[in-house]
Amino acid sequence: DSGVTQTPKHLITATGQRVTLRCSPRSGDLSVYWYQQSLDQGLQFLIHYYNGEERAKGNILERFSAQQFPDLHSELNLSSLELGDSALYFCASSVGRQTSYEQYFGPGTRLTVT
């Protein structure tokens, strides 16, 4: 158990809908990262937050947004969902601001868009 929690574990929704994925980092970690993993794309970095502030964006679509709250939990919002958004979404946390610190991953949320 990495200490990172993600909810829900599974999510099934229809195209065009909006969903929110939630992540709680390990105790003491200030950085939260979001990743998308699909069979054909591997693990893709989406966005990084440190202590409530956005630090870096990766291949995140405009339909997706995220935020980190004062209690350090983070939410990833996915809207206007398409079939291609079906994937595993992972949250990871680390202690520092730099990504050179090791990251601890949560169990993931499996999103299925039908």
Next chain:
Amino acid sequence: EDQVTQSPEALRLQEGESSSLNCSYTVSGLRGLFWYRQDPGKGPEFLFTLYSAGEEKEKERLKATLTKKESFLHITAPKPEDSATYLCAVQGRTSYDKVIFGPGTSLSVIP
């Protein structure tokens, strides 16, 4: 652009048969190279961080090494419980806080 490739894509070993996984990277100024293990349907589990060429780290049957262009994950006398996908990732000085993951090597250890 920073890039990471891994080989082989898949590896099947007999229990006790040692081997190595390769991670080749192109990055502008390496800040860190990471190895993770991922079991099916689960989040990646951190194994090692390497920062500079010549560095080595060990954990049980695993040993990671780093050169200026590649990293190797050596697996000595593997057991079936070592079966997993092994991911390599890099962070470069111009990556703007992004970590780039390779596609992984799927390892199967047969009893």
